[in-house]
Amino acid sequence: MKKQRLVIAGSGSTYTMGMMMSLIEEKDHFPLKDLVFYDIDEKRQERNAEATEILFKERYPELESFSYTTDKKEAFEDADFVFVQIRTGGLAMREKDEQISLKHGVVGQETCGPGGMAYGLRSIGDMIQLVKDIREYAPKAWILNYTNPAAIVAVALKKEFPDDERLLNICDMPIAIMISYAKMLGLEVWDIVPEYFGLNHFGWFTKIYDTAGNDHTDRLKSKIIHEGFIPEDKEIANDVSWQKTFEQARKMLMDFPEFLPNTYLQYYLYPDQMVEKEDPNCxxxxxxxxxRQKRVHDTCDGIIEQGTAEGADLHVDIHGVFMVKAAASLAYNLNERYIVIVENNGIISNLPHDAMVEVPALMTANGPKPFAIxxxxxxxxxxxxxxYAYEKLVTEAYFENSYVKLVQALTLNRTVINPVKAKAIVDEMIEVNGPYWPELK
Incomplete structure (x- = not known):
């Protein structure tokens, strides 16, 4: 089994340490030769890197090389895989997005509504440049992108790199939901075989089977409705906001019982209720x-100070395990089934062919092979x-520097609808996002 050279782009992320634990957990299935951290924020990267160096000496001694850098050539040259998790503008800009949205009485959220629009416009340029940088030094590397908002980023990257077959956008929300399904059904999450369709953060599970072919869909629906629904993934299980989100998913199922919803649909189906429960000051x-950021930073500081990861608050998270397992299936042609984002091309026959849909696919050495819906x-x-019209208009607004298309996009979005409000939000977002956005005309 070939050992891989893996690069983590955006290694200053608060998700990086969970990813490191996942690499340790999966090292027999996705063995590494070299691991490289790359980030433009040297200080933020350094904390994670120094903690990782200690962690890997203790729990991954067979790794031949670990390094961290801000140099593109040093990072990407000869890479086999690049996992991308960047956040242009950081959490500070996310907070401003959410506050502006709530000020205008609409959903404040990082991937939905005006927040998703603002974050998307910030992400597109940096993602395009990053892919170009990777391709300069590693033309055949697999690029697995987690950067949000994945829906808008996926549309933009497909437009810019239409023939890049080794560039894949993926999201861990479906598998995070499936962890709760597995707990309720008494199954392991990797033994669940889902049928699913939609866009990223905008989809539905239509059937839930196990690997033996047993259909658990109706039993699962009944358990959610009558027993409640809670998050089980360790990263979100104790988070009050996520607990409320899963409660709302139960309500969505009761209101629309045909399919099991992705939790993010709450923002589109009940936007007024979502606004009412949010606090612009928190x-x-x-x-x-x-x-999470404080917890991760404190944990890394503690590891560095003590010189050991023993007793540290570190755990494997689904974000990392999903990414690593998907990469292993690509690397070793395992033909395992995962929900990923791909160009529609008739998969969902009554949707546009160019839509970037989120569906189950077999992950092969030749890329994802999606199942027809x-x-x-x-x-x-x-x-x-x-x-999808909203996502496409945001992308076109970026490439065409179009103010009008951005207002059109928000007017179409179910979290806004009102064109007067859409224009006011775009105007205020332009002021705040000036250095990050293209100049709109």
Missing amino acids: TRARQVIDG GEIPVFYKGLIEGQ
């Missing part, structure tokens, strides 16, 4: 800054077409 971004019902088709 946004979701602020909760992350004071919560066929036609979807009118209600879901209508919702998806409106959301």
Whole structure:
């Protein structure tokens, strides 16, 4: 089994240490020769890197080389895989996005509504440049992108790199939901075989089987409705905001019982309720800054100070395990089934061919091989077409420097709808995002 040269781009992320634990957990299935951290924020990267160096000496001594750098050539040359998790503007800009949205009485969230629009416009340029940098030094590397908002980023990257077959956008939200399904059904999450369709953060599970072919869908629906629904993934299980989100997913299922919803649909189906429960002075971004970010930074500082990772608050997270398992399936042609983002091309036959859809696919050495979905019902088709039009307009606004298309995008988005409000939000977002956005005309 070939050992891989892996690069983590955006290694200053608060998710990096969970990813490191996942690499340790999966080292027999995705063995590494070299691991490289790359980030433009040297100081933020350094904390994670120094803690990782100690952690790997103790738990991954067979790794031949670990390094961290801000030099593109040093990072990407001869890479086999690059995992990308960048956040242009950082959590500080996410907080501003959320506050501006809430000020105008609409959803404040990093991937949905105006927050997703603002973050998307910030992400596109940096992601395009990053892919170009990687391709300069590693033309054949697999690029697995986690950068949000994945839906908008996926559309933009497909437009810019239409023939790059080794560039794949993936999201861990479906598998995070499946962890809760598995707990309720008494199964292991990797023994669940889901049927699913939609866009990123905008989809539905239609069936839940196990590897023996048993259909658990109706039993699962009944358990969620009558027993409740809670997050089980360690990263979010004790987070009050996520607990409320899973409660809302139960309500969505009760209101629309045909399919099991992705939790993010709450922002589009109940936007007014989502606004009412948010506090502009304690946004979701602020909760992350004071919560996960502080916890991760404190943990890394403790490891560095003590010179050991023994007793540190580190654990394997689904974000990392999903990425590593998907990479292993690509690297070793395992043909394992994962939910990923791919160009539609008739997969969902009554949606646009160029839509970037999120569906189950076999991950092979030649890339993802998605399963055909066929036609979807009118209600879901209508919702998806409106959301995809928004995503496409945001992307076109970036490439065409179009103010009008950005206002059109928000007017279409179910979290806004009102064109007067859409224009006011875009105007204020331009002021705040000036250095990060293209100059709109």
